[in-house]
Amino acid sequence: MLTDYHLHLRPDEPNTTPEGYFTEENVERYRAGAEAGGVGEQGVSEHVYRFTQALEVWQHPFWREQARDDLDAYCEFVRGTGLRLGVECDFVPGAEDRTANLLEARDFDYVVGSVHFIGEKAVDHEGWDVWEGQGDADEVWRRYFEALAECARAGLFDILAHPDLVKVWGRGRPLPERDPRHYYELAVEAIAEGGIAVELSTAGLRKPAGELYPARAFAEMCVEAGAPFALSSDAHLPEQVGFGYDRALDLLAELGVEEIAVFERGERRLAPLPARVGEN
Ligand SMILES: [Zn+2]
Numbered sequence: 052m053l054t055d056y057h058l059h060l061r062p063d064e065p066n067t068t069p070e071g072y073f074t075e076e077n078v079e080r081y082r083a084g085a086e087a088g089g090v091g092e093q094g095v096s097e098h099v100y101r102f103t104q105a106l107e108v109w110q111h112p113f114w115r116e117q118a119r120d121d122l123d124a125y126c127e128f129v130r131g132t133g134l135r136l137g138v139e140c141d142f143v144p145g146a147e148d149r150t151a152n153l154l155e156a157r158d159f160d161y162v163v164g165s166v167h168f169i170g171e172k173a174v175d176h177e178g179w180d181v182w183e184g185q186g187d188a189d190e191v192w193r194r195y196f197e198a199l200a201e202c203a204r205a206g207l208f209d210i211l212a213h214p215d216l217v218k219v220w221g222r223g224r225p226l227p228e229r230d231p232r233h234y235y236e237l238a239v240e241a242i243a244e245g246g247i248a249v250e251l252s253t254a255g256l257r258k259p260a261g262e263l264y265p266a267r268a269f270a271e272m273c274v275e276a277g278a279p280f281a282l283s284s285d286a287h288l289p290e291q292v293g294f295g296y297d298r299a300l301d302l303l304a305e306l307g308v309e310e311i312a313v314f315e316r317g318e319r320r321l322a323p324l325p326a327r328v329g330e331n
Pocket residue numbers: 139165167212213
């Protein structure tokens with residue numbers, strides 16, 4: 052079975068109301084997108100910072116600007132659709148207890164754990180750009196992968212989102228001089244210890260980076276460490292459901308991965324990937 056567990060029902064742009072996107076009509080568009088892409092199971096994982104309850108976890112100005120919706124109304128809506136219920140939750144160092152309180156109070160099928168921020172700055176948001184005034188790519192990559200390792204080890208999350216998001220800008224930002232494997236290593240050890248599933252995300256194909264998250268070398272190291280993968284497009288529009296899955300499935304096949312992680316009410320199991328067309 053193919054899954055797409057990292058879906059946003061609405062775009063990131065401001066002024067998109069929940070009433071406009073958390074609707075049965077919109078979900079129907081995502082279902083049609085899944086059917087067209089051969090995706091058998093979908094799950095919604097809206098950004099936690101869209102919800103007012105997230106301000107109990109972190110008071111970053113970006114979160115204060117974004118936190119408008121009610122998390123429980125969201126959970127109720129998604130449950131009613133029959134899609135899997137998830138949430139994309141940032142790892143905020145030092146706020147582990149508050150994060151656990153927020154997550155444990157709800158009956159998610161799974162939680163996608165993300166690192167978008169290192170300190171107060173974001174690796175993927177021009178408004179809070181970590182690269183502003185920062186030319187040392189090795190320093191940024193080290194800090195990013197250390198945060199990712201903490202995220203993987205925290206025991207709060209089921210899926211580690213877009214694991215090398217720091218590369219999102221591609222050649223638009225400086226690249227580290229050290230072999231990136233040095234940085235992947237920091238995270239892979241934590242991934243194995245934390246027992247978290249690693250997201251294979253096609254979102255990077257739509258970004259300046261132009262590659263899957265994680266990079267092939269990183270994915271190889273995850274396989275060696277025995278980590279399972281979860282498959283996602285990080286769609287923000289219905290037509291992005293299952294986007295670029297051929298590329299993701301090619302990589303999994305090349306790595307000898309035959310199963311992916313599927314989730315229900317916090318329980319993880321492995322499900323076989325469908326045989327590829329043209330395969331014997
Ligand atoms: Zn994300």
